[in-house]
Amino acid sequence: MSAPLSPSGVVGLAGRVPAVDSDPVRSGALVLAGAPLPLTGALHLYTCGITPYDVTHLGHAATFVWADALAAVAREAGVTPVVCRNVTDVDDVLTDAATGRGWPYDEFALTQEFLFDRDMAALRVAAPTHAPHARAHVRHVVQLAAALLRAGAAYEREGHVFFRGAPAVAGSGVGESEAARLAEEFGDRADDGRDDPCDVPVWRPSAEDQPAWPSPWGWGRPGWHAECAAMAWSVCGASVDVLAGGADLAFPHHAYQAAMVEAASGVAPFARRQVHWGEVRLDGAKMAKSTGNLVLVADLLAEHRPAAVRLLLLDRPWAEPWDYRAEDLQAAERRLDELYAAAGRPGAGRPDAGPVLDRLLHDLDVPGAVAVALDQGGASARALLRVLKLDA
Ligand code: ZN
Numbered sequence: 001m002s003a004p005l006s007p008s009g010v011v012g013l014a015g016r017v018p019a020v021d022s023d024p025v026r027s028g029a030l031v032l033a034g035a036p037l038p039l040t041g042a043l044h045l046y047t048c049g050i051t052p053y054d055v056t057h058l059g060h061a062a063t064f065v066w067a068d069a070l071a072a073v074a075r076e077a078g079v080t081p082v083v084c085r086n087v088t089d090v091d092d093v094l095t096d097a098a099t100g101r102g103w104p105y106d107e108f109a110l111t112q113e114f115l116f117d118r119d120m121a122a123l124r125v126a127a128p129t130h131a132p133h134a135r136a137h138v139r140h141v142v143q144l145a146a147a148l149l150r151a152g153a154a155y156e157r158e159g160h161v162f163f164r165g166a167p168a169v170a171g172s173g174v175g176e177s178e179a180a181r182l183a184e185e186f187g188d189r190a191d192d193g194r195d196d197p198c199d200v201p202v203w204r205p206s207a208e209d210q211p212a213w214p215s216p217w218g219w220g221r222p223g224w225h226a227e228c229a230a231m232a233w234s235v236c237g238a239s240v241d242v243l244a245g246g247a248d249l250a251f252p253h254h255a256y257q258a259a260m261v262e263a264a265s266g267v268a269p270f271a272r273r274q275v276h277w278g279e280v281r282l283d284g285a286k287m288a289k290s291t292g293n294l295v296l297v298a299d300l301l302a303e304h305r306p307a308a309v310r311l312l313l314l315d316r317p318w319a320e321p322w323d324y325r326a327e328d329l330q331a332a333e334r335r336l337d338e339l340y341a342a343a344g345r346p347g348a349g350r351p352d353a354g355p356v357l358d359r360l361l362h363d364l365d366v367p368g369a370v371a372v373a374l375d376q377g378g379a380s381a382r383a384l385l386r387v388l389k390l391d392a
Pocket of ligand 1: 049228253
């Protein structure tokens with residue numbers, strides 16, 4: 001029997017509508033960072049992207065592979081991941097690196113971004129839905145600065161616009177002296193006329209050899225936290241489901257980014273959940289370009305399967321810091337072969353992805369999901385390999 005025609009002439013479905021989703025309640029089952037994060041329709045994820053001035057190391061890879069896994073788990077639970085991963089292509093570190101090599105900063109950034117994208121593709125990280133570049137959002141930073149001034153949350157000083165940061169610092173749980181130390185670690189020096197060391201620049205004047213844009217406060221460039229605040233707000237709206245990044249971004253970067261959007265938009269919280277992936281260390285010290293304490297993704301991929309590198313990054317509690325050791329990557333190679341063998345068995349558990357997906361939805365418990373996959377084999381193991389993109 002054909003569907004009845006509605007009075008408007010559009011074919012409608014009267015009565016019972018066929019199911020399109022075998023388990024529609026699953027999207028409500030996500031637990032993230034220790035608390036439920038129910039979703040309908042979409043997961044809006046803002047993940048803080050790179051400053052493109054150097055090669056991709058294992059710390060970057062961990063950040064973006066985990067964000068990719070979160071998006072994949074959301075998709076598996078029946079919601080569409082909408083991933084916004086920015087590129088911070090206006091940054092003094094980038095300008096200095098480009099100048100040192102005799103390149104225009106924008107051209108240098110594009111080259112580095114290409115290499116980063118190549119590493120991400122090799123690690124099977126899906127391209128983000130949105131990839132805003134700071135350079136294309138400078139006018140949104142000017143709009144943000146104007147909104148903050150109007151809200152009384154910022155003030156102008158000699159070509160700067162400073163955001164009043166004391167409430168953000170107080171709300172972060174980081175003490176004032178620790179806040180100052182962390183801010184300085186990221187190159188923010190409080191000797192430029194700001195009222196309070198907790199305040200941060202939304203806009204700042206540029207020297208002759210620095211990138212500069214016109215603004216009501218003179219030629220200048222955005223502050224770092226303001227760049228991400230403006231990119232996130234203009235692309236995702238005034239609130240996101242998840243704000244994610246490496247552990248070192250929790251403070252000051254994400255604390256100020258969220259506080260700026262909240263103060264200017266009146267919508268709070270900016271992020272329903274903040275997620276900070278555990279720091280990757282080498283010989284006990286943070287992996288960082290600035291210290292040269294690095295393991296490069298390209299070097300690992302020259303000798304190992306991408307799936308093994310992904311498994312090394314994911315098969316652990318996501319919030320805990322960890323040390324990279326070559327023997328652990330060898331162990332991940334062996335574990336991967338065990339999973340392939342398990343996937344080839346007939347399987348002992350339910351003939352679907354349920355038990356594995358339940359573990360993943362419970363705070364991205366990959367070690368738990370791997371244990372279920374190895375124990376049950378068959379469909380469980382195949383589901384784990386598919387969702388986490390560990391296929392051969
Ligand atoms: Zn950011």
